[in-house]
Amino acid sequence: MKGIRQELLEMGPVARNIVNAHHRQTKEPLNLFSVDLEPADNNKDVYNITALQNKIILLELARVNKKQVPHCVRCQQYGHTRTYCNKPYACVKCGGSHNSSECVKQKDMPAKCALCGGNHPANYKGCEHYHNIIKGNNPHRTPTINTNPLPTENHVPNNTQPNLSQQQRCYAEVV
Numbered sequence: 001m002k003g004i005r006q007e008l009l010e011m012g013p014v015a016r017n018i019v020n021a022h023h024r025q026t027k028e029p030l031n032l033f034s035v036d037l038e039p040a041d042n043n044k045d046v047y048n049i050t051a052l053q054n055k056i057i058l059l060e061l062a063r064v065n066k067k068q069v070p071h072c073v074r075c076q077q078y079g080h081t082r083t084y085c086n087k088p089y090a091c092v093k094c095g096g097s098h099n100s101s102e103c104v105k106q107k108d109m110p111a112k113c114a115l116c117g118g119n120h121p122a123n124y125k126g127c128e129h130y131h132n133i134i135k136g137n138n139p140h141r142t143p144t145i146n147t148n149p150l151p152t153e154n155h156v157p158n159n160t161q162p163n164l165s166q167q168q169r170c171y172a173e174v175v
Contacts, residue, residue: 003053004033013046014038034062069133073100076114076122078133090114092122 005015014037021032037043047059069078075087089098094105095114105111114122115129124130 007052011049012042071123
């Protein structure tokens with residue numbers, strides 16, 4: 001990976017991090033690398049690179065689904081997963097206060113949403129509660145109040161870290 005970093009540096013882009021992907025079952029390294037680039041004006045030039053270390057490569061932008069919201073299978077709320085949940089159980093099928101795996105609801109009985117009380121399961125993407133979350137109208141989130149005073153003209157921010165939204169990621173696959 002040092003060779004990849006050095007060769008990219010000679011071409012222009014500065015690699016912040018390079019990670020070799022591994023097969024999920026055998027853990028063998030694949031010919032697939034995730035490359036994080038330092039923010040720069042010339043980062044889009046990386047897509048013009050067709051060969052690296054005497055190998056033909058294909059560069060793609062990382063796929064990110066921004067509309068997907070994490071859903072907890074423990075409490076059925078959106079915005080976190082069961083790994084980080086300490087709320088009481090809510091059943092996805094009947095809306096009861098028990099684990100979904102212990103539900104005794106009959107299949108012929110209609111489901112009940114634990115979030116809005118509608119006649120659908122709590123993980124239904126057509127739920128009005130889910131659509132409110134997607135639109136940014138989360139009733140469980142309180143607005144944040146900025147307690148910091150307004151900066152003066154001579155104020156210089158302490159953080160010199162680059163904005164993560166400026167970070168560009170791409171995947172390289174050896175063909």
